[in-house]
Amino acid sequence: MRIDVYHDLVCPWCRIGKANLAAALERWEGEAPTVVYRPFLLDPAAPESAEPLLDWFRRTKGVADPLPLFERVAEAGAGAGAGLRFRFDRALSVQTRDAHRLLLAAPPEIQPALLDVLHRLHFEEGASIGDPLVLAQAAAEAGMDRAEALDLLESGAGLLELQAALRESHHLVQGGVPFFVFDGRYALSGAQPPEVLLQAITQAGTAAAATSAS
Numbered sequence: 001m002r003i004d005v006y007h008d009l010v011c012p013w014c015r016i017g018k019a020n021l022a023a024a025l026e027r028w029e030g031e032a033p034t035v036v037y038r039p040f041l042l043d044p045a046a047p048e049s050a051e052p053l054l055d056w057f058r059r060t061k062g063v064a065d066p067l068p069l070f071e072r073v074a075e076a077g078a079g080a081g082a083g084l085r086f087r088f089d090r091a092l093s094v095q096t097r098d099a100h101r102l103l104l105a106a107p108p109e110i111q112p113a114l115l116d117v118l119h120r121l122h123f124e125e126g127a128s129i130g131d132p133l134v135l136a137q138a139a140a141e142a143g144m145d146r147a148e149a150l151d152l153l154e155s156g157a158g159l160l161e162l163q164a165a166l167r168e169s170h171h172l173v174q175g176g177v178p179f180f181v182f183d184g185r186y187a188l189s190g191a192q193p194p195e196v197l198l199q200a201i202t203q204a205g206t207a208a209a210a211t212s213a214s
């Protein structure tokens with residue numbers, strides 16, 4: 001079974017959705033699915049140069065005090081199985097194309113760990129995940145070769161593949177992200193709780209078994 005997860009790195013609900021999916025998979029008793037994270041841009045016009053997220057909200061949304069808007073997601077993160085921390089007072093608004101490009105180039109077994117590192121850097125440490133040096137260091141922390149990652153980022157390698165993946169994701173995802181597709185059979189939108197995700201995994205597994213038996 002394959003689970004495709006459409007996400008953006010600066011989406012806090014995507015981080016929570018990842019943790020909820022991990023919790024669901026811990027309870028799944030069948031063969032471990034392959035999880036593939038696919039890129040989606042919540043804001044294709046996000047700034048190339050990072051700026052504080054709260055300042056960006058004030059400037060673009062006209063909200064004098066945007067921090068209370070994030071209280072719900074911070075509470076949801078703290079209540080997730082992994083006890084996720086969000087420091088929106090530190091977070092930066094930044095373009096995520098290069099970070100997605102790095103993720104697409106990462107080996108499948110490295111991708112989840114790299115995504116965790118990038119989430120931590122963005123949501124907790126206030127690092128710019130649009131900075132090639134930050135991205136290369138994140139790659140090294142996740143088990144990739146730092147020099148190779150930096151060369152990939154600076155060379156523009158994988159850009160065409162990213163553009164194709166983004167066209168596909170923006171065609172498929174009509175609502176928000178995270179958006180989960182289970183074995184190409186069932187789809188769920190939003191940071192669903194682990195029990196809902198487990199039910200979808202079970203349904204997809206049952207359908208796949210029935211197809212194999214017929």
